[in-house]
Amino acid sequence: MEEPESFYQNIFASLADGVLIVSADLKIVKVNQAAEEIFQHSRSSLEGEHLSKLFPDQPNLLEKVVQSITAETSYHHVEGIGCRKSNNSRFLSNLTFSPLIKSHNKTTTAVILIQDTNFLKELQETSQQSDHLSTLSVLATGMAHEIRNPLSGIRGSAQLLLKDLKNFDQREYMEIVIEEVDRIDRLVKKMMDLTRPALKDFKQTNIHQVLEEILILEKETLERKGGAFIQTYDPSLPTIEANKDELKQAFLNLIKNAVEASPKGGQVHILTLYNNDYAFRKKQDTLSPNSIIVKIIDSGPGMTDATIKKLFTPFFTTKKRGTGLGMAVSLKIIENHQGKIKIVSKEKIGTVVQVFFPVNK
Ligand SMILES: Nc1ncnc2c1ncn2[C@@H]1O[C@H](COP(=O)(O)OP(=O)(O)O)[C@@H](O)[C@H]1O
Numbered sequence: 001m002e003e004p005e006s007f008y009q010n011i012f013a014s015l016a017d018g019v020l021i022v023s024a025d026l027k028i029v030k031v032n033q034a035a036e037e038i039f040q041h042s043r044s045s046l047e048g049e050h051l052s053k054l055f056p057d058q059p060n061l062l063e064k065v066v067q068s069i070t071a072e073t074s075y076h077h078v079e080g081i082g083c084r085k086s087n088n089s090r091f092l093s094n095l096t097f098s099p100l101i102k103s104h105n106k107t108t109t110a111v112i113l114i115q116d117t118n119f120l121k122e123l124q125e126t127s128q129q130s131d132h133l134s135t136l137s138v139l140a141t142g143m144a145h146e147i148r149n150p151l152s153g154i155r156g157s158a159q160l161l162l163k164d165l166k167n168f169d170q171r172e173y174m175e176i177v178i179e180e181v182d183r184i185d186r187l188v189k190k191m192m193d194l195t196r197p198a199l200k201d202f203k204q205t206n207i208h209q210v211l212e213e214i215l216i217l218e219k220e221t222l223e224r225k226g227g228a229f230i231q232t233y234d235p236s237l238p239t240i241e242a243n244k245d246e247l248k249q250a251f252l253n254l255i256k257n258a259v260e261a262s263p264k265g266g267q268v269h270i271l272t273l274y275n276n277d278y279a280f281r282k283k284q285d286t287l288s289p290n291s292i293i294v295k296i297i298d299s300g301p302g303m304t305d306a307t308i309k310k311l312f313t314p315f316f317t318t319k320k321r322g323t324g325l326g327m328a329v330s331l332k333i334i335e336n337h338q339g340k341i342k343i344v345s346k347e348k349i350g351t352v353v354q355v356f357f358p359v360n361k
């Protein structure tokens with residue numbers, strides 16, 4: 001039984017690949033919907049057009065189409081550079097030419113199948129990216145186990161050393177070693193528990209204490225560049241409900257960035273504020289009443305608009321040995337605490353990072 005014309009028309013229309021039917025003089029006779037999308041032009045404006053307009057400056061390609069009609073041969077996997085009529089942009093495509101044999105055995109037209117390989121490439125890249133991520137998470141879990149063993153060795157040795165140390169400064173450094181080892185251990189454990197929902201272990205936390213613990217660690221790096229921290233702490237700053245380890249991680253990432261951005265002799269200003277007074281609140285009207293602010297101000301190179309746009313994207317970095325995870329992790333932690341982060345950066349002048357937390361009274 002012969003299929004009705006509409007049956008073939010449906011197939012033609014719903015093919016995912018673009019189809020062009022061209023005559024022997026390389027005029028386009030018919031196109032399907034996918035071809036319209038690929039060339040970003042309506043059917044009516046494509047039909048009647050010369051093929052060289054869609055594949056400009058490629059005489060070999062046009063010659064092959066002519067041959068497929070005159071010699072009745074097919075060509076597969078021909079690479080062509082298509083031209084989108086709407087904006088003149090170019091795209092890579094994979095083409096197949098076949099003669100269209102009409103009923104009385106005379107070939108007058110060819111069928112061109114078009115695959116937009118740009119699109120295929122994008123698909124391949126995104127699936128490679130997710131492959132990469134799942135490999136990473138397997139790796140991370142494996143590493144988590146391997147990290148915890150030497151950590152307990154480090155902790156034990158540090159504790160033995162601490163017993164023998166008399167000098168106050170040295171004891172303080174050793175206590176930091178132990179505390180930091182514990183923090184890594186908790187972090188690694190968290191990484192292993194990643195599949196389970198995170199427990200909110202919130203306690204009243206003193207932000208100044210959190211900041212001071214970080215500054216002890218970062219001071220040396222900054223001083224090696226001839227720089228220094230300047231702390232301006234608001235003595236009325238209340239404690240907030242927070243997970244101290246997470247906050248420490250969040251501020252460490254931000255302060256590290258400021259230290260890394262600092263030029264020789266540059267100062268990093270750390271400022272805290274409690275905005276419980278009305279005049280102050282009015283000036284910062286986007287804030288909820290009773291919030292605390294931590295500002296980290298550096299005199300580094302600042303950021304371009306392009307960098308600011310991608311700042312919180314995981315793995316975005318402009319540094320040779322950066323991970324690009326610092327800002328993404330900080331944002332997540334701050335949001336977990338109902339906080340907000342605001343960045344103001346001027347090229348050649350520096351960067352101001354402001355972190356806001358609500359205070360529940
Ligand atoms: N204080 C800052 N001054 C200038 N650039 C910054 C600052 N903080 C962040 N950046 C930019 O944001 C990028 C991402 O930061 P981050 O997520 O911490 O990753 P990383 O520090 O590993 O590069 C940095 O590579 C840098 O370009």
Ligand SMILES: [Mg+2]
Pocket residue numbers: 253256257326327
């Ligand atoms: Mg960083």
